[in-house]
Amino acid sequence: MTKLDRSTSQRSDTLRDIPLAACKDIPRREGRAIRIGERAIAIFNLGDRFVAVDDRCPHRGGPLSDGIISGATIVCPLHAWKICLESGAVNTPGHLRACIRTYPTRIERDTVVIKWPGDHDVEAEDSSEATV
Ligand code: FES
Numbered sequence: 001m002t003k004l005d006r007s008t009s010q011r012s013d014t015l016r017d018i019p020l021a022a023c024k025d026i027p028r029r030e031g032r033a034i035r036i037g038e039r040a041i042a043i044f045n046l047g048d049r050f051v052a053v054d055d056r057c058p059h060r061g062g063p064l065s066d067g068i069i070s071g072a073t074i075v076c077p078l079h080a081w082k083i084c085l086e087s088g089a090v091n092t093p094g095h096l097r098a099c100i101r102t103y104p105t106r107i108e109r110d111t112v113v114i115k116w117p118g119d120h121d122v123e124a125e126d127s128s129e130a131t132v
Helices: 006-013
Strands: 016-022 031-036 039-045 050-054 068-070 073-075 082-084 090-092 105-108 111-116 124-126
Touching: 016 031, 016 039, 016 105, 016 124, 039 111, 050 105, 050 111
Parallel strands: none
Antiparallel strands: 016 111, 031 039, 031 124, 039 050, 068 073, 073 082, 082 090, 105 111
């Protein structure tokens, strides 16, 4: 009989709900930068839903929250790579297999809530004013 290492399995399986922002604070077809602990998250209002991804382009780290939304794709503001906000995959240039992390979201009492895989106590902070 195999004994499970509970500390390891609990850490990797733990998803926590973290409120990110009020829905009204993210206008339709725009993004916002939110910081959760050390991590920068970009949250987007696609009109019929909200999506959240890492706020760092896989090319050279451009702030995706400042990009232009096209359908369910974000166009990086630095060099125009196009990244799918549903899967995190880079669509353009098409020959790459780069990907960014995506996070499940839901709406609870007019607030966008993210499923956060981290295992430390963190709070979301609006970092849009700190973004250059
Ligand atoms: S940093 Fe995003 S395309 Fe270059």
